[in-house]
Amino acid sequence: MMPPEDPYSGDINSSGPITRNSTASPSRNIINRSPGDNSHIRAFDLEKQGQDSRRISTTERTEAHDHDADNNIVSGCPTSRSFLQKPVRRVTLKFEDVVYKIKLNTKIVSCWRPSKPTSTANSSPKKERQAVEKTILNGVTGMVCPGEILAMLGPSGSGKTTLLSAVGGRLEGKVSGSILFNGQRFGKSMKRKTGFVTQDDVLYPHLTVRETLVYAALLRLPRALSRQEKREHVDAIIGELGLTRCRNTIIGGPLLRGVSGGERKRVSIGQEMLTNPSLLLLDEPTSGLDSTTAQRIIVTLRNLARGGRTIITTIHQPSSRLYYMFHKVILLSEGNLIYYGEASATMDYFSSIGFAPSYSMNPADFMLDLANGIAPDMKSEDDTIEQAELNGRKELEDQKNVRQNLILQYKKNLACKIKAELHNVDDYPNGEKQPRSNCENNEWATSWWEQFSVLLRRSLKERKHESFGGLRIFQVLTVSTLAGLLWWQSKVSHIQDQVGLLFFFSIFWGFFPLFNAVFTFPQESSMLIKERSSGMYRLSSYFVARTVGDLPMELILPTVFVCITYWMGGLREDARSFVLTLLIILYNVLVSQGLGLAMGAVLMDVKQATTLSSVTMLTFLLVGGYYIHTIPAFIAWLKYFSFSYYCYKLLIGVQFSAEETYECAAGRTCLVADYPAIRATGLGDHTIDVIALAVMLVGYRLLAYAALRRVKPTGSC
Numbered sequence: 221m222m223p224p225e226d227p228y229s230g231d232i233n234s235s236g237p238i239t240r241n242s243t244a245s246p247s248r249n250i251i252n253r254s255p256g257d258n259s260h261i262r263a264f265d266l267e268k269q270g271q272d273s274r275r276i277s278t279t280e281r282t283e284a285h286d287h288d289a290d291n292n293i294v295s296g297c298p299t300s301r302s303f304l305q306k307p308v309r310r311v312t313l314k315f316e317d318v319v320y321k322i323k324l325n326t327k328i329v330s331c332w333r334p335s336k337p338t339s340t341a342n343s344s345p346k347k348e349r350q351a352v353e354k355t356i357l358n359g360v361t362g363m364v365c366p367g368e369i370l371a372m373l374g375p376s377g378s379g380k381t382t383l384l385s386a387v388g389g390r391l392e393g394k395v396s397g398s399i400l401f402n403g404q405r406f407g408k409s410m411k412r413k414t415g416f417v418t419q420d421d422v423l424y425p426h427l428t429v430r431e432t433l434v435y436a437a438l439l440r441l442p443r444a445l446s447r448q449e450k451r452e453h454v455d456a457i458i459g460e461l462g463l464t465r466c467r468n469t470i471i472g473g474p475l476l477r478g479v480s481g482g483e484r485k486r487v488s489i490g491q492e493m494l495t496n497p498s499l500l501l502l503d504e505p506t507s508g509l510d511s512t513t514a515q516r517i518i519v520t521l522r523n524l525a526r527g528g529r530t531i532i533t534t535i536h537q538p539s540s541r542l543y544y545m546f547h548k549v550i551l552l553s554e555g556n557l558i559y560y561g562e563a564s565a566t567m568d569y570f571s572s573i574g575f576a577p578s579y580s581m582n583p584a585d586f587m588l589d590l591a592n593g594i595a596p597d598m599k600s601e602d603d604t605i606e607q608a609e610l611n612g613r614k615e616l617e618d619q620k621n622v623r624q625n626l627i628l629q630y631k632k633n634l635a636c637k638i639k640a641e642l643h644n645v646d647d648y649p650n651g652e653k654q655p656r657s658n659c660e661n662n663e664w665a666t667s668w669w670e671q672f673s674v675l676l677r678r679s680l681k682e683r684k685h686e687s688f689g690g691l692r693i694f695q696v697l698t699v700s701t702l703a704g705l706l707w708w709q710s711k712v713s714h715i716q717d718q719v720g721l722l723f724f725f726s727i728f729w730g731f732f733p734l735f736n737a738v739f740t741f742p743q744e745s746s747m748l749i750k751e752r753s754s755g756m757y758r759l760s761s762y763f764v765a766r767t768v769g770d771l772p773m774e775l776i777l778p779t780v781f782v783c784i785t786y787w788m789g790g791l792r793e794d795a796r797s798f799v800l801t802l803l804i805i806l807y808n809v810l811v812s813q814g815l816g817l818a819m820g821a822v823l824m825d826v827k828q829a830t831t832l833s834s835v836t837m838l839t840f841l842l843v844g845g846y847y848i849h850t851i852p853a854f855i856a857w858l859k860y861f862s863f864s865y866y867c868y869k870l871l872i873g874v875q876f877s878a879e880e881t882y883e884c885a886a887g888r889t890c891l892v893a894d895y896p897a898i899r900a901t902g903l904g905d906h907t908i909d910v911i912a913l914a915v916m917l918v919g920y921r922l923l924a925y926a927a928l929r930r931v932k933p934t935g936s937c
Contacts, residue, residue: 309413310366311401311498311530314642315387318397320357320379320555356382358555359397361635363642364532364548366498369525371543371563372534373584374552374591380534381419381503383552387532388416388501390753390934401499403647410499412665412755415492419503421484422746425473426685427678429463429487430454432471436491438674439756442665457493461486461520482513486520492754493524500524502533511539518545540582553591558626560638573629590626593619664758671761679769687773699728700781704788711790712892713883719897721789722875723846726867729778729805730812731837736774737816738829740766741924745824745931752933763925770813778809792875800874808867811913814920815863821927840864849900863916866909869901878903 357379364370372380385391387399389406401410423432437450445453458467463486471487472478479487485505492500502521506514518538522545525531535542543549543563551559551566559566566583570576570590577586577596589596595618664671686692703724710717741748751757782802791797816833823829840862843851851859859865876892884890893903 308496308498308528310528311410311413312363312365312645312647313387313499313530313532314363314398314400314645314647315383316361316398316639316642318357318360318383318386318395318399319355320382320386320391320393320395321353321355322393324352324354356555357386357395360550360552360555360557361638361642362548362550362557362560363638363645364530365645366528366530367525368547369521369531369533369545370548370550371538371546372532372550372552373536373538373587375588376536377554378552378591379555380552382555383550384501384503384532384534385934388414388499390416392934400647408755412495413498415489415495415497415500416754417485417488417492417500417502417505418750419507420746421488422750423471423484423487424678424682424747425471425476425478426682428468428470429479429483430458430467431681432487433457433490433494435674435678436756437494438666439671439751440494440665440754443667443670453494457490460523461490461493462516463487463490480513482509482516485509485517489517489520498529500529500531502531504534504536506535506538506542511541514539514542518542521545535584537588538584540584543582543584549587551587551591553593553623553626556623556627558591558623558630559587560630560634569633573626573633575626590622593622595622664755666757668758668761671757672765675757675762675765676769679765680773683769683773687770687777692777696732696777696781697784700784701788704785707785707789709788709790712880715882715892715895716897718789718791718875719846719872719895721785721791722871723844723868725782725785725801725805725871726808726844726864727837727841729781729809730840730864730867733774733778733809733813734816734819734833734837735830737770737813738820738833739826740817741820741928742824742826742829748928749931749933752931755933759928760925763928767817767921771810774809774813775806778805781805797874801871804867804870804874807870807913807917808863811863811867811916811920814917814924817924818920818927821924824927824931844868845901846897849896860912863913866913869909870906872898872901873903873906876903 360379360383362370372383374380382391386395389411399406404410427435433454434451437454438447441450441453458464463483466479466483469483470476470478471484478484489500489502489505500521505517505521509517521531521533525547538546546563548561549559549563549566550557559569561569563583566587567577570586575590575595586596666674703721707717707721710721712718748762752759752762779802782798782805786798786801787793791801815836819829819833819836820826823832839858841864842848843856843859843862844864845859845868876898878891878893880892881889882892882895884895892898
C-alpha cells in the first residue's frame with residue numbers, strides 16, 4: 221500500500237516555512253529534519269515507481285476530501301490569524317536515550333536451603349519480598365520541531381503516556397537520558413510555555429464552557445492584561461475552537477447532561493491554549509470520540525501547529541484519514557522504539573525490512589499489529605481447542621521474535637541517523653535565544669489576592685449546587701422537623717429529654733459536616749494536581765479560598781436546623797440563649813468540617829477516610845459525656861479529643877444554671893447541677909472549652925494544609 225502525500229501540503233507558517241512537496245521524489249527520507257533545513261537523512265530508496273499513478277490518484281482524493289472536511293469543520297469559526305497564528309516562542313524538543321524504570325515489590329518463592337543440616341527433613345520454600353525493576357522506557361530517541369505534530373503510537377502498556385509525561389516534565393521518579401527544549405532542560409520558564417491536555421477531561425461539571433475558560437484566563441494570563449482583555453481573549457479562543465454554539469452550556473458529568481465529548485475535549489485544549497503555549501502535549505485526545513469528532517480535534521491541532529507551535533500527542537488507533545494529518549510518528553513496543561520518522565514513510569520503511577502487508581490497510585492498524593508482534597505472514601486459523609492450546613506457546617514465542625527483530629532493524633537502520641540528526645539541528649529555531657536558566661522566571665502570573673478572589677468566586681459558583689442540593693435540603697428539613705416533634709415543648713421538669721436534645725445537637729452537627737468534608741480533597745485531587753502543575757495558583761490561595769468559600773454554604777443549613785428545632789423543642793425562650801446556642805452549633809460545625817478536611821487530605825482516599833471518620837465519630841459519641849458518666853481513668857483522656865464533648869458542655873452551660881431546680885420526684889425539687897449528666901460535665905467556667913475548640917479549629921486546618929503540600933505538582937523546577 222502506497223501512502224498518499226500529506227493532504228495539507230504547502231507552507232505551514234510564513235515566518236518559519238515547513239514545506240511539504242506534493243510531488244514525491246523517487247527517493248523518500250524517513251526522518252525529516254527541522255523545518256526549512258534542506259539536508260536530509262535518507263533511510264532507504266523506494267523501488268516502486270510502477271505505482272506512481274495510483275499514488276497520485278490517491279493523493280488527489282485524500283486532498284480533496286480533507287480540504288472539504290477542513291472547510292466544513294471549521295466553518296462558523298473566525299478565519300483570521302488573530303489567535304491561532306499569534307507569534308509564539310518556537311521550541312525544538314529533543315529527547316535522546318530516555319530510560320525510565322520503576323521498582324515493583326513482588327513476592328518470590330526461594331528454594332534455597334541452608335547448607336547446615338536442620339531438624340526438619342523437608343523444609344518448605346521460603347517466601348521473600350524482593351524489589352524488581354521494570355523498564356517502562358528503554359532508550360527512546362526523537363525530535364519534534366516547531367510547526368510539527370508528532371504522534372506517539374503503540375498498544376496499551378507500550379509507554380506512550382509515560383514518554384509524553386517524561387518530555388512534559390510530569391513524570392515522578394528518576395528519568396535518565398537527555399530531554400532538551402531549545403538546548404535547555406525543563407524548568408519553570410518552560411513550564412509556563414507548555415500546555416498539557418490529559419486523557420481525562422478534568423473540568424467542573426456545573427460551570428459553563430465560557431465560565432470555565434474565563435476563570436482559567438483570570439488565573440493564568442499575566443496581570444498586565446485587564447479583565448476585559450482576558451475575557452476578549454477567551455471569546456477569541458471559543459470562536460477559534462468552534463465552541464460558540466455551546467459557550468453558555470454547562471460542562472456536565474456522568475449524571476448531569478452537558479456538552480458533548482468532543483466539545484469537552486476542545487474546552488480542555490482551550491484551557492491550555494489560553495497562555496499561547498509554544499509546546500502542546502495531548503494524551504489520547506480522540507479517545508472515546510467518533511470519527512467525525514476525532515477529525516475535528518486533529519484539524520484543530522493542525523491549525524494550532526501552523527502558528528509555529530510544537531505539538532505532541534499520543535493516539536491509540538487513528539483512522540487512515542487522521543494518520544496522514546501527522547507529520548511524524550513514533551511507534552513503541554513494550555517501551556522500545558521500533559520506528560521514528562515521517563508518518564507518510566512508515567509503510568515504505570517496514571516494507572524495506574521485510575514487513576509488507578499482503579493487502580492495503582490502515583498504516584496505524586498495521587503498525588499496531590507489528591508493535592504487538594503480529595507479522596503480516598502470521599496466519600490465524602480456526603483450530604480446535606486442543607490445537608489452540610498447543611499452538612499458543614509457539615505463537616507467543618513468534619510474537620516475541622517479531623518484536624525483537626523490529627527493535628534490531630530500528631537500531632541497524634534508523635538509530636544512528638536519528639541521533640546524528642539531533643546533534644546537527646540547531647537548538648534555537650530562527651536564531652532565537654533564551655535565558656540560560658529555565659528556573660529564573662518564578663513569578664506567578666497573578667497576585668495572591670487575585671488568585672484568592674477568582675478561586676473564591678469559582679468555588680461559590682460550583683459548590684452551591686452541591687451544598688444546596690435538593691436531597692441535602694430535604695435531609696436537614698426532615699431531621700429538624702422530626703427532632704422538633706419528638707422533643708415537642710419539653711420542659712425543665714423533663715430534664716433528661718432536654719439534655720438528650722442538646723447532645724443530639726452536638727452529635728448530628730458533628731457527623732453531618734464531617735462526612736461532607738471528608739470527600740472534598742480526594743474528589744478534587746485530580747483538579748488540584750492538574751491546575752497546580754500548570755502553575756495556575758499557589759496552594760495557599762486555593763486552600764484559603766476553599767475554606768472561606770465553604771463558610772456561607774456550611775453555616776446556612778445548621779442555622780435553619782436550629783431555628784426549627786430550638787423553638788419546637790421547648791428550650792429557653794430568650795434571644796440570648798438562642799443566639800448563643802446557634803453560635804455554639806456553628807462553631808462545632810466549623811471544627812467538625814476541619815477534621816473532615818484533614819482526614820481527607822491526609823488519606824486522599826474516600827473509602828479510607830470514610831472508615832476513619834466513622835470510627836472517630838463513634839468514639840466521640842461514646843465519650844461525649846451523655847451515655848457514660850464515669851469513664852475508667854485509663855481511657856478517660858479520649859473525651860478531651862472530642863469536639864462533641866466540648867460542644868455539649870457549652871450547650872449545657874447556656875441552657876442551665878447552677879441555681880436552677882427541676883422536679884426530680886413527686887413534690888420534690890433538685891438542683892440542676894446535681895443531675896448526673898450535668899454533674900459529669902459541670903456548669904462552671906467554659907473558657908477552656910472555647911479555647912480547646914479554637915485550637916482544634918486552627919489545628920485541623922493546618923494539618924489539612926500540610927497534608928495537601930505533599931500533593932506535589934508535577935514538573936517542579
